[in-house]
Amino acid sequence: MNIIVAFAKQADVINFKSILSRGGYDQVKACTSGVQALSAMEDLGSGVIICGYRLSDMLYSELAQDLPGYFQMLLIASPDKAPDLTGDSVVYLPTPVKKSDLFSTLELMLEGVNRRKKKAKEKRLLRSDEDKKTIAAAKEILMDRHHMTEPEAHKYLQKCAMDSGTNMLETAEMIISLRNI
Structure with missing residues (x-):
């Protein structure tokens, strides 16, 4: 399963990657900015991002707003930065974090x-x-108008559905309704 570690400080990223590696999670992407994390999430498609309260270019809350549909966030921050969590895509662990809490929470996520x-x-x-x-x-319609292959059209429909927060059928219906415009 895909895991991304994103912290502003490179030392924190290295530390968490090392802890995860010793726990059996070898394929971990490392990021220090929100833009890097978003790009990694887009490439991977699903998984968990472990991050701190602040990245080099944004706060966790800004990153959480742009989480792809099959990603969840594990926020690790000091208790004084305890977030007001809304939704089910962000889980919070206060620092200092016990390895057992980290691994059990990560497994559940x-x-x-x-x-x-x-x-x-x-x-x-x-x-x-x-x-x-x-x-x-x-x-x-997509194949005719935009010269896409069937797999490209399918992927485009999926991406539009995820980006707009609708399902594929609703997105398809929107495309059909827009064809005469």
């Missing part, structure tokens, strides 16, 4: 991300024939 992805996949597989036709029609 990774399981949650996997569960959400699995549910979404099952939901996609259960689409009605009518829904499949609507999505296919939207892909056809």
Whole structure:
């Protein structure tokens, strides 16, 4: 599973990567800025980002607003910076952090991300024939107008759906309704 570590100080990034590596998490992306973290999340598609209260270019709250759909944030900060958490995509651990708390929280978060992805996949597989036709029609429009391949059109629909916070069917319906404009 994908893990990103993002802290303003390079030493903190190295420390957390080392702790995670000793705990069996070898594939960890390291970032010191929010822009780097967002880029890494876009590349990976899903997982958990472990970050501090402040990055070199933004606060955790700004980063949390732009979290992709299949990412969750584990915020590690001092108790005096304890956030007012809203939503289920940010989990907070106060410093100093015990390794056992870090690993158990991380495991639960990774399981949650996997569960959400699995549910979404099952939901996609259960689409009605009518829904499949609507999505296919939207892909056809994208392929004709923008010279995309079918996989490119599918990926574009998925990305638009994630970016707009809608599902793929709603995004397809929007594309179809805009074709005459």
